[in-house]
Amino acid sequence: MRPYDAFLLMSFGGPEKPEDVIPFLENVTRGRGIPRERLAEVGEHYYLFGGVSPINQQCRDLVEAIGADFAANGVDLPVYWGNRNWDPYLAETVAQMAKDGVRRVVALATSAYSNYSSHRQYLEDIDRAREAVGAAAPEIELIRPYFDHPGFIEPFAENTRAALLGLPEGLRAGARLLYSAHSIPTAMALASGDPRRDYGPDGAYPAQLAEAARLITERVDGADGARGHEVVYQSRSGPPSQPWLEPDINDRLAELADEGVQAVAVVPHGFVSDHMEVKFDLDVEAADTAKKLGMALVRAKAPGAHPRFAAMVRELVAERAAGTEPQGLSRWTPRSHTCPPDCCAQR
Numbered sequence: 021m022r023p024y025d026a027f028l029l030m031s032f033g034g035p036e037k038p039e040d041v042i043p044f045l046e047n048v049t050r051g052r053g054i055p056r057e058r059l060a061e062v063g064e065h066y067y068l069f070g071g072v073s074p075i076n077q078q079c080r081d082l083v084e085a086i087g088a089d090f091a092a093n094g095v096d097l098p099v100y101w102g103n104r105n106w107d108p109y110l111a112e113t114v115a116q117m118a119k120d121g122v123r124r125v126v127a128l129a130t131s132a133y134s135n136y137s138s139h140r141q142y143l144e145d146i147d148r149a150r151e152a153v154g155a156a157a158p159e160i161e162l163i164r165p166y167f168d169h170p171g172f173i174e175p176f177a178e179n180t181r182a183a184l185l186g187l188p189e190g191l192r193a194g195a196r197l198l199y200s201a202h203s204i205p206t207a208m209a210l211a212s213g214d215p216r217r218d219y220g221p222d223g224a225y226p227a228q229l230a231e232a233a234r235l236i237t238e239r240v241d242g243a244d245g246a247r248g249h250e251v252v253y254q255s256r257s258g259p260p261s262q263p264w265l266e267p268d269i270n271d272r273l274a275e276l277a278d279e280g281v282q283a284v285a286v287v288p289h290g291f292v293s294d295h296m297e298v299k300f301d302l303d304v305e306a307a308d309t310a311k312k313l314g315m316a317l318v319r320a321k322a323p324g325a326h327p328r329f330a331a332m333v334r335e336l337v338a339e340r341a342a343g344t345e346p347q348g349l350s351r352w353t354p355r356s357h358t359c360p361p362d363c364c365a366q367r
């Protein structure tokens with residue numbers, strides 16, 4: 021698909037054996053002021069799953085789904101994959117692309133929202149990897165945030181309807197939808213998105229999360245919006261003195277139990293796949309909280325390698341290749357394909 025001669029999937033990376041857990045966590049947290057105790061605690065999450073993060077296999081599955089969708093639709097682009105924090109490292113993938121004679125790449129990150137960790141950091145990863153490879157490195161253009169694209173929203177709606185069926189019939193209609201996203205420092209949230217747009221008091225990331233939650237809820241229940249839904253946060257780290265986005269899902273579950281809510285469906289709409297943050301923080305930790313509170317909890321799957329999500333990737337590649345206006349379902353759809361240099365700054 022002109023002008024590109026390759027597609028690149030960019031992701032976070034994760035360990036796949038116990039010996040790799042600590043080196044992986046050191047990669048993730050280098051220079052970020054995460055307390056040592058938090059690192060040890062997070063290491064235990066990985067050991068509980070045999071030291072294997074699900075994220076790499078999920079990326080392999082997505083690479084395959086994208087390749088199949090490209091082939092079925094006549095898109096003749098080889099598909100590469102590179103990670104920020106673990107093997108296959110982005111710099112190695114960029115070196116391979118250079119060796120293969122690739123000159124211009126369109127890339128998508130497994131992160132749908134605007135904030136430093138989800139977007140700007142991937143732009144920095146690209147710069148660093150290209151620098152490491154030198155003059156032969158291809159140009160790499162990162163696709164803009166896609167949190168309100170129908171290919172992201174529709175699989176979540178389908179998976180939420182399926183999750184609700186897992187509740188006892190008598191609890192389904194009254195079940196609250198809890199949309200869960202990775203917490204970030206409030207300062208990072210305020211600096212998220214395009215500084216020339218007014219996303220409201222909390223910044224682009226919370227505003228985008230609210231819109232995606234609304235769009236999914238409409239597709240679960242119809243546009244009457246009758247079902248109660250709200251955004252909560254998970255996976256907080258960093259020192260307690262630093263404010264992060266709230267409420268934490270576990271605290272909110274306790275409040276809802278007090279209000280008499282008997283069932284919740286958790287929708288991890290802040291994520292693209294069911295990686296460790298979902299498997300541990302929701303399926304182990306939040307599920308345990310709900311159990312102690314006597315609440316029923318089900319969890320919807322993230323898009324992962326859903327064919328509609330793979331088709332979205334092709335649609336975004338085509339949009340970027342044509343240079344037409346970014347399409348999305350909400351008022352916070354990015355207005356351009358490239359970010360202004362001061363968007364999603366860390367603070």
Ligand SMILES: CC1=C(CCC(=O)O)c2cc3nc(cc4[nH]c(cc5[nH]c(cc1n2)c(C)c5CCC(=O)O)c(CCC(=O)O)c4C)C(CCC(=O)O)=C3C
Nearest residue numbers: 032034052062073074075131137138202204257295296297
């Ligand atoms: C917004 C966001 C997403 C969602 C968007 C996206 O998907 O990219 C995300 C995803 C992920 N986060 C992940 C893992 C971790 N994140 C950490 C730490 C942090 N995350 C942050 C933000 C985010 N993170 C932040 C602000 C920090 C503090 C340090 C820093 O400023 O960078 C730490 C350190 C220990 C801890 O403190 O928890 C770990 C191990 C994994 C891999 C899971 C697997 O292995 O399956 C994934 C997909």
Ligand SMILES: [Fe+2]
Nearest residue numbers: 137202255297
């Ligand atoms: Fe994270």
